[in-house]
Amino acid sequence: MENEAGALSRVAGLFSARGYNIESLTVAPTEDESLSRMTLVTTGTDEVVEQITKQLNKLIDVVKLMDMQEGPHIEREMMLIKTRAIGPAREEVKRLSDIFRGRIIDVTDKIYTIEVTGTSAKLNAFVEAMAETDIIEVVRSGVMGIARGEKSLRV
Amino acid sequence: MELTGAEIFVRCLAEQGVEHLFGYPGGAVLPIYDALYQQDKVQHVLVRHEQAATHAADGYARSTGKPGVVLVTSGPGATNAVTGIATAYMDSIPLVVFTGQVPTALIGNDAFQEVDSVGITRPCVKHNFLVKDVRDLATTIKKAFYIATTGRPGPVVVDIPKDVSAAKAEFHYPKRVTMRSYNPVTKGHPRQIRKAVDLMLTAKRPMLYTGGGVILSNASSQLVQLTRLLGFPITNTLMGLGGYPATDRQCLGMLGMHGTYEANMGMHNCDVLIAIGARFDDRVTGNIEKFCPTAQIIHIDIDPASISKNVKVDVPIVGPVDQVLKEMLAVIKEIKGKPDAAALQVWWKQIEEWRAMDCLKFDRDSELIKPQAVLESLYKITRGNAYVTSDVGQHQMWAAQFYKFDKPNRWINSGGLGTMGFGLPAAMGVQFAHPKETVACVTGEGSIQMCIQELSTCLQYKLPLKVINLNNRYLGMVRQWQQFFYDGRYAMSYMESLPDFVKLAESYGHVGMQITRPEDVEPALKEAFKMKDRLVFMDFITDQSENVYPMIPAGAGQNEMILV
Numbered sequence: 001m002e003n004e005a006g007a008l009s010r011v012a013g014l015f016s017a018r019g020y021n022i023e024s025l026t027v028a029p030t031e032d033e034s035l036s037r038m039t040l041v042t043t044g045t046d047e048v049v050e051q052i053t054k055q056l057n058k059l060i061d062v063v064k065l066m067d068m069q070e071g072p073h074i075e076r077e078m079m080l081i082k083t084r085a086i087g088p089a090r091e092e093v094k095r096l097s098d099i100f101r102g103r104i105i106d107v108t109d110k111i112y113t114i115e116v117t118g119t120s121a122k123l124n125a126f127v128e129a130m131a132e133t134d135i136i137e138v139v140r141s142g143v144m145g146i147a148r149g150e151k152s153l154r155v
Numbered sequence: 156m157e158l159t160g161a162e163i164f165v166r167c168l169a170e171q172g173v174e175h176l177f178g179y180p181g182g183a184v185l186p187i188y189d190a191l192y193q194q195d196k197v198q199h200v201l202v203r204h205e206q207a208a209t210h211a212a213d214g215y216a217r218s219t220g221k222p223g224v225v226l227v228t229s230g231p232g233a234t235n236a237v238t239g240i241a242t243a244y245m246d247s248i249p250l251v252v253f254t255g256q257v258p259t260a261l262i263g264n265d266a267f268q269e270v271d272s273v274g275i276t277r278p279c280v281k282h283n284f285l286v287k288d289v290r291d292l293a294t295t296i297k298k299a300f301y302i303a304t305t306g307r308p309g310p311v312v313v314d315i316p317k318d319v320s321a322a323k324a325e326f327h328y329p330k331r332v333t334m335r336s337y338n339p340v341t342k343g344h345p346r347q348i349r350k351a352v353d354l355m356l357t358a359k360r361p362m363l364y365t366g367g368g369v370i371l372s373n374a375s376s377q378l379v380q381l382t383r384l385l386g387f388p389i390t391n392t393l394m395g396l397g398g399y400p401a402t403d404r405q406c407l408g409m410l411g412m413h414g415t416y417e418a419n420m421g422m423h424n425c426d427v428l429i430a431i432g433a434r435f436d437d438r439v440t441g442n443i444e445k446f447c448p449t450a451q452i453i454h455i456d457i458d459p460a461s462i463s464k465n466v467k468v469d470v471p472i473v474g475p476v477d478q479v480l481k482e483m484l485a486v487i488k489e490i491k492g493k494p495d496a497a498a499l500q501v502w503w504k505q506i507e508e509w510r511a512m513d514c515l516k517f518d519r520d521s522e523l524i525k526p527q528a529v530l531e532s533l534y535k536i537t538r539g540n541a542y543v544t545s546d547v548g549q550h551q552m553w554a555a556q557f558y559k560f561d562k563p564n565r566w567i568n569s570g571g572l573g574t575m576g577f578g579l580p581a582a583m584g585v586q587f588a589h590p591k592e593t594v595a596c597v598t599g600e601g602s603i604q605m606c607i608q609e610l611s612t613c614l615q616y617k618l619p620l621k622v623i624n625l626n627n628r629y630l631g632m633v634r635q636w637q638q639f640f641y642d643g644r645y646a647m648s649y650m651e652s653l654p655d656f657v658k659l660a661e662s663y664g665h666v667g668m669q670i671t672r673p674e675d676v677e678p679a680l681k682e683a684f685k686m687k688d689r690l691v692f693m694d695f696i697t698d699q700s701e702n703v704y705p706m707i708p709a710g711a712g713q714n715e716m717i718l719v
Contacts, residue, residue, distance in 0.1 A: 002336060006285075010277060017278045047463070054460035060282040060302065063336040155335065 003029050003036040007061040011038065014059065020044065020052050024077075024120075024142035035063065035155065039145045063155055072148040078115065078141040079123045080105075084134035085112040093133055100126045111136070160289040160320035161190035164253070167296040169196040170328045173224050175215060175587050176200065177208040181228025182268060183255030186320040200587065200616065203608040205232050207580035209239020210606070213248050214584030217567045218542055220373060222249040222303050223584065229255045230268030233314075234275065238574060240310045241279035245571025246394060247371055249308035251299045252276075258318040259287055272314045281309030289322040297332045306339025307458040308371055340457060343474030343482055351429070351453045351470045352486045358427035359498035360449075360505075361387045364410065364439075367394030367570070368432015368456060368476050375399070375563040377480035378431065384487065385494050388506055390418035392433050394570040397560035402539070407506065408515075411439040412707050413552040416514035416716055417506055419707065422447055423714040424505070430454040432476040435465040436571070445712030455479045514705045514718055515556055523698035524673050526550060526625045530557035532677045533595060533623060536684055541593040541621075542567065542585045546578035546602030549631035550623075552703045554597040576605030579622065583609060586618045593621070593684065600626040600650055600694075610663035613690050621683055622692045624656060627699045635702045660692035669694045 001007045008027055015022050020042055027038040042052060049067070056062050068075075081102075085093050090112075097104055097114045100122065106113035116126050120143055127138065147153065158166065164187055168176065177200045180188045191199050202208045205227045212223025223243075227236045233254040243250045257266040273285045282302050284295050292315070299311040355361060369378050375398050382389050382405055389399050390410040399406055410418035422428070428450040433439070440446045446466060454461075454468040455476055462471040472479055486492070517527045530553050533541075543558055544567040545551040551568055560566045567585060569577040582596040603624055613620060625631075633648040660667030666689050670679045676695070683691040705716040 006273060006277075009274070013277050047467075051460065051464060054462075058458070058460055060334065060337050 001027070001036045001038055001063060002061045003034055004061060007036065008038075010059050010061055011040070011056065014055055015042075018055060020048070024140075026142040026144055032155070037153075039143055041143050064153060066147070066153045068145045068147065071151055073145050074148060075119050075143050075145050076117055077120050077123055077143045078117045079126070080113060080115055080139045081127070081130065081135060082111060082113045082137040083130065084110060084136060086110050089133050093130070096126070096129050100129070102126065156326075157323040158326045159186065159190065159323050160292050160315065161186040163289070163292050163324065163326050164296070164315070164320065165190045165194055165197060166326055167293050167328050168224065169194070171296070171300055173197055176224050176226055177202055177211045177215075177584065178226035179205050179208055179228065179232060181232050181255060183229035183257060183317045184226060184232075184315075184320070186317065187226065187253075187255070187315070199226070200583075200612070202580065202612050204606065205235035206238050206576065207583070207606050207609045207612070209236045209243065209250065209252060210574075210577050210580035211584035211587070212250050212252075213239060213243045213577075214544060214567050214581030215588045216243070216248050216250060216584075217581070218564050218585040219588045220371075220564065222251055222300060225250060225252040227252070227254055228268065229257055229272065230270045232268075233270055233272040237276060237279065238576075240276055240312065242569050242572045242574040242577060243310040244279045244281070246367060246569065247308050248310065249303040250310035251296075251303050252310060252312045254312060254314045255320075256285070256314045256316040259316045260318070262316065272312065276312045279310070280312050281307075283312035283314065285314045286316070286319050289319050289324040292319065292324070293326060293328050294332060297329050298334065301332050302337065306337075340474050341478065343455070343472045343479035345482065347470060347472045348479060348482045349486055351472060352483055352490070352492060354427055354451060354453060354470060355385065355429060356487075356492045356494055358387075359495060360424060360426040360502045361385070361429065361494070361499075362421050362425035362427070362450075363387050363389035363429045363431065364392070364422065364433055365389060365395045365398050365431040366392040366433025369395055369398035370563045372432060372457065372476040373563075374432070374477035374480055377477055377484065381480055381484055384484070386496075386499055387429075387494070388421055388503070390414065390421065392436070392439055392570075393555055393568065395433060396555060396566045397563045400561040401559035402561055407510070409555050410713075411436075412441070413556065413703050413705065415556075416512050416705055416718065417509040419705075419713040419716055420509045421506055423712065425450050428452045430456075430468070431480070432456060434461045437465070440465065441707045441713050441715075442710050445714075447713075512718065514716075516719065517701075521673065521698060524670065524676060524695055526553050526627070526695070526697045526701055527557055528673065529623065529625060529676055529695050529697070530554055530597070532680050533597070534558045536677065536680045537593055537595065541565070541595045542582075542589060544568065544578045544582040544585060544594070544596045546596075546598040546605075547573045547575045548599050548602060549627075549635065549701075549703050550597050550599045550602075550625040552632075553625070575602040578602060579606050579609045579620075582620045583612060583616070583618055586620060587616070595621045595623055597623045597625070599631060600624060600628065600653055600656070601630045607659070610660065610665060610690070610692075614664040617688065618690060619686070619688050620690050622690070624692065624694045625697050626653070626656070626694050627697045627701070628653065629699055631701075632703070638702070639708070656692055656694040660690070665690040665692055667692045667694070669696065671696045
C-alpha cells in the first residue's frame with residue numbers, strides 16, 4: 001500500500017462497510033519508505049474472498065495484492081506474554097517457554113515476560129499450555145505472511 | 156512566479172477546462188472565493204444549499220459526460236454535500252468536490268466548522284485527498300480529475316485547509332499524471348471477447364441487458380450497431396435508458412421491479428444473457444435464487460468487482476464497454492458470424508406475445524388526472540427531445556416507463572441511492588450545460604420540497620426549467636408499499652399542509668400553474684413549453700390511488716410480476 005495517512009482506514013473502512021471480517025491485520029513501512037506492507041487475515045467462502053480481493057484492488061492506495069492461500073507460503077506471528085513466576089511456576093514457565101522455543105525477555109523476581117514466534121496455531125498451543133500458570137497479559141502481533149521460493153510481492 | 160493556493164486552484168480549474176463550478180461560500184473557502192472573484196474563466200453558480208451544488212454538478216456530468224465540479228466550505232458545507240456525493244458514487248458519476256477545511260494547525264482541535272471531511276466521505280467516494288502542502292495542490296487536483304473521470308467514474312473529494320489556499324507556491328499544472336496503484340483497464344481480453352461472441356451466436360433465446368455503463372462509456376452507437384446486427388431483444392436498466400433507442404422495435408423497455416412484462420419474461424426465459432455495463436442490482440434481479448435460471452451469462456464491465464458480485468457469470472469481460480463492443484463487432488465481421496435466425500424467429504414470436512399483454516396500460520377514461528397520461532403528453536409535446544430529470548418515487552418510475560428516450564444522457568435520475576431532492580438541482584446543472592435545450596424536471600410534492608429552495612437559484616440564473624409536479628398528496632411509493640405489504644396502514648405517507656405551489660412558484664418569480672382536469676393536461680403543457688425564457692412550475696393534481704405497475708414484489712422472481 002501507499003505509505004500514506006488514511007490508507008489503513010480505507011482498508012478497515014472497506015471491511016466494516018461491506019461486512020467482511022478482519023481476523024488480524026498487521027501493517028508497517030517496508031524498505032521502500034513510500035510503501036507499507038499489510039498482512040490481513042480474513043475468512044469467507046471463495047466467492048467472498050474473491051470479492052474482497054477485487055474490492056481491495058479498487059482502493060487507490062492499494063498498490064499490489066496477493067492471496068497467500070493461492071500458493072505455498074509462510075505465516076508468522078509474534079506474541080509477548082507476561083506471566084507470574086513465583087514458586088514452582090517459575091521453573092515450569094521457563095520449561096514450557098523452552099519447549100515452544102520462546103525467549104524470556106524480561107525478568108523480575110515475580111514476573112517473566114516471554115517472546116514466542118510461530119504460526120498462530122503454535123501461539124494458541126502455547127497459551128493453552130500455559131493455562132495452569134497465572135497469565136497477566138498477552139500481546140499478539142497478528143499474522144505476517146510471505147510466499148515461499150521465488151514468488152514475491154514486489155512493486 | 157508564486158501564486159497563492161487559491162489562485163492555483165482557480166488556474167487548475169481553468170486549465171482543466173471547467174466552465175461551471177457549483178458552490179456555496181463560507182469561512183474556510185474565503186481565500187478561494189476571493190480568487191474566483193478576480194477572474195472570469197470559471198463561472199461560479201451560487202446554489203441555496205450544498206446538497207443542491209453536488210446534484211447540479213451531477214446533472215451537469217450526466218448530461219455531458221464531463222466531470223461536475225463543486226466547491227463548498229468546511230463543516231456543514233461538507234456534510235450537506237455528502238448526500239450528493241453518495242448519489243454520484245452509487246451511479247458512478249464523475250464529480251470533483253472541493254471542500255474547505257480549517258487551517259492545518261487547527262485540524263483535530265474541534266475548531267469552528269471543523270469536520271473530518273475525508274473521514275466522513277471515505278465510504279462514498281472513489282478516492283479523496285487532504286492537501287496539507289500548497290506545493291501538492293496542483294498535482295492533487297490533476298489526480299482528482301484523472302481518478303474521477305477514468306475507469307469506473309466516481310466522485311473524488313479534495314479537502315483544502317484554509318492556510319493551504321492562502322500559502323504560496325510555484326504554479327505548474329501537470330499535463331498528465333500517472334499513479335502506480337491506479338491503472339484502469341482500457342481494453343477487453345481478446346480471448347474472452349471471442350468466447351462471448353461464439354456463445355452469442357449459438358444463442359436460441361438471447362437477451363441484451365444494458366445499464367448505465369453504456370452511457371458512461373459513450374457506447375451507444377456501438378450498442379446500436381451490435382444489437383441491430385444480431386437482431387437480439389434488448390432491455391435497459393433504469394440507469395441505461397436512452398443507451399438504446401426506446402422507440403426501436405428491438406427494445407423491450409426497462410426491466411426490473413417496475414420494468415415491462417416482456418423485458419422481465421425475456422430475462423427469465425433467455426438462454427444467453429449479455430449484460431453490458433449493468434451491475435445486477437437487486438431492483439433488477441428480484442430474487443437472486445430465481446434469476447435467469449436457464450441462462451449462460453456474459454458480463455461486460457469496467458469494474459472487475461462488479462463481475463460475479465451478485466450473480467455468478469460464465470464469460471466475464473473486464474473493459475470499457477465502448478472498446479469491448481467495438482472488438483465484438485470486429486470479431487463478428489472477421490468470422491462472418493451469423494446468429495441463429497430460425498431460433499430467433501421463434502423467440503421473437505414469444506416475446507411479441509408477452510408484449511401484447513400491454514403491461515403499461517392504464518385507465519384513459521378516468522375523470523382524474525392519471526400520472527401516466529401526464530408523462531405521455533410530456534413525451535409527445537417535447538417530441539422525446541427533452542432532457543428529463545426526476546426525483547425519486549412513483550413519478551420516477553412512470554417517467555422511466557412512459558418517456559421514450561431515444562438518445563443517451565437525456566434521462567437524469569438517482570438510480571442507485573434513490574435521493575429525493577435530486578431532480579430540481581440536477582435539472583439546473585443540465586440547463587447550465589445545455590442552455591438552449593428543453594429541460595424538464597419530473598417530480599412529486601414530496602421530493603420537490605426536499606430542494607425547493609433552488610427555485611431561487613433558478614431565478615438568479617434565469618433557468619427556464621419546466622417542473623412537472625405530480626401531486627397526489629401522498630408519498631406515493633411509500634403509500635403503494637403500505638397498501639400492498641402493510642395492509643393499508645398509511646403511516647406518515649400522507650402529505651398534509653402542502654404549500655400552494657402556484658403561489659410558491661410566483662413568490663420565487665416564476666410562473667405557476669395548477670392543472671386539475673385530464674383534458675387540461677396537454678394544453679397546459681403546450682402553453683408551459685412555449686414559455687422559453689421562464690421557469691414554469693406545473694402542479695398536476697393527480698389520482699391519489701394510482702400505483703406503479705407492473706411490479707415484482709421484493710423476494711419474487713422476474714417471472715412473478717403483479718400486472719394491473
